[in-house]
Amino acid sequence: xxxxxxxxxxxSMLFDTVFFYVLAAQILGSAIMTITRRNVVHAAxxxxxxxxxxxxIFLLSAAEFLAGVQVIVYIGGIMVLFLFVxxxxxxxxxxxxxxFANQKWxxxxxxxxxxxxxxxxxxxxxxxxxxxARAEPxxxxxxxxxxxxxGLTLFSDYLLPFELASVLLLVAIIGAIVMSKTRNTETEx
Amino acid sequence: xxxxxxxYVVLSTLLLVIGSVGILTxxxxxxxxxxxxxxxxxxxxxxxxxxxxxxxxxxxxxxxxVITVAAAEAAVGLGILIALFRNKHTVHADEIDLLRx
Numbered sequence: 509x510x511x512x513x514x515x516x517x518x519x520s521m522l523f524d525t526v527f528f529y530v531l532a533a534q535i536l537g538s539a540i541m542t543i544t545r546r547n548v549v550h551a552a553x554x555x556x557x558x559x560x561x562x563x564x565i566f567l568l569s570a571a572e573f574l575a576g577v578q579v580i581v582y583i584g585g586i587m588v589l590f591l592f593v594x595x596x597x598x599x600x601x602x603x604x605x606x607x608f609a610n611q612k613w614x615x616x617x618x619x620x621x622x623x624x625x626x627x628x629x630x631x632x633x634x635x636x637x638x639x640x641a642r643a644e645p646x647x648x649x650x651x652x653x654x655x656x657x658x659g660l661t662l663f664s665d666y667l668l669p670f671e672l673a674s675v676l677l678l679v680a681i682i683g684a685i686v687m688s689k690t691r692n693t694e695t696e697x
Numbered sequence: 698x699x700x701x702x703x704x705y706v707v708l709s710t711l712l713l714v715i716g717s718v719g720i721l722t723x724x725x726x727x728x729x730x731x732x733x734x735x736x737x738x739x740x741x742x743x744x745x746x747x748x749x750x751x752x753x754x755x756x757x758x759x760x761x762x763v764i765t766v767a768a769a770e771a772a773v774g775l776g777i778l779i780a781l782f783r784n785k786h787t788v789h790a791d792e793i794d795l796l797r798x
Contacts, residue, residue, distance in 0.1 A: 521699055521700075524699075524700050525699070525700055528700045528704060532704075532708050535708065535712060536708075536711055536712065536715065539712055539715040539716070539735050540715060542719065542728075542731055542732075542735065543715060543716075543718060543719030543722075543723060543728060543731075543732060543735075548725060548727045548728065551727075551728055551731060552727075552731065555731050555734065555735070558735065558738070559734075559738065562738045562741065562742060565705070565708075565742055565745070566741075566745055568700075569705070569745045569746055569748070569749040570749055571745045571748065571749070571757045571760070573757070574741075574745060574757050574760055574761065577761060577764060578741075578764070581764050581768060582734070582764065582767070585768060586734065586767065586768055586771045589771055589772065589775055590727065590730070590731065590771070590775070593727065593775045593778060593779065594727060596779060596782075597727075597778070597779075597782050597788050606724060607723065607724065607725075608722045608723060608724065609721075609722060609723065609724045609790065609791050610791060611721070611722075612721075612722040615718070615721035615722050616718065616721075616722065618721070619714060619717050619718050619721060622714075622717070623710075623714045626710050626713070626714070627710070630703070630706055630707055630710055633703075633706075634703045637701075637702045637703050637706055637750075654754075654757075657754045658754055658757050658758060658761070661754050661755060661758050662758050662761065665755075666755075666758050669762060673762055673765045673766075676765065676766065676769050677765065677768070677769055679769075680768070680769035680770075680772045680773050681772065683772075683773050683776065684772040684773055684775070684776035685776070686776075687773070687776035687777055687779070687780045688775075688776040688779040688780060690783070
């Protein structure tokens with residue numbers, strides 16, 4: 509069974525639309541659950557759901573390598589680190605205490621103003637963000653060999669920032685060890 | 698019907714607002730750090746959407762740098778949290794007021 513190119517393009521656009529709205533609903537719903545759950549473990553699990561949705565958005569935007577990095581680094585690394593720390597600090601009594609800080613109404617008012625400002629910017633810029641190149645959907649496979657392209661750019665044009673990122677990670681490792689190291693004299697050998 | 702860059706920008710704006718609400722209203726420092734991750738993910742969605750719109754790969758490279766910074770920030774932040782909990786025995790941001798007068 510052979511489809512015409514226009515039918516294929518229409519199908520791919522339909523899939524893009526459906527997946528985008530499903531993923532957007534998952535991301536936003538899980539994000540709201542993340543910041544409202546009482547139990548920190550539940551918040552972490554909802555955050556994992558958000559991160560998976562963002563990885564799906566990356567796949568939809570033809571950024572396959574970044575989707576893999578998102579799953580491996582964020583979910584496999586950062587979230588495991590979060591869960592380890594949650595196990596280290598007691599969270600049981602959290603369920604009986606206040607969730608929100610005293611300044612919550614002031615904070616919500618400030619955020620309402622900032623988001624109104626952002627919405628003005630976004631709604632005014634809706635037309636200008638869609639470039640002419642995007643008006644025609646990119647041909648299928650225009651961003652192929654994503655990993656090769658990302659790697660080539662990373663190791664040619666952005667070599668210095670890449671090396672600086674490794675220095676940053678080294679500093680972060682040393683800082684985390686120094687700060688979480690116990691200072692008790694009896695445990696120091 | 699078609700998904701344009703504006704859709705991605707609106708999605709990332711909403712995610713940024715949700716993350717800001719989490720940072721400013723919650724008391725638990727762990728949830729504060731998770732909200733920072735939400736905001737950094739909103740930035741990444743923007744970078745990748747514009748990278749796809751321009752058919753250029755630089756945006757994805759910068760998103761990798763953002764993920765690197767997020768990893769470093771999480772490691773240092775959680776280290777600070779453990780040190781704070783050892784000294785103050787609390788994970789609530791509004792009970793840590795050593796610098797307040």
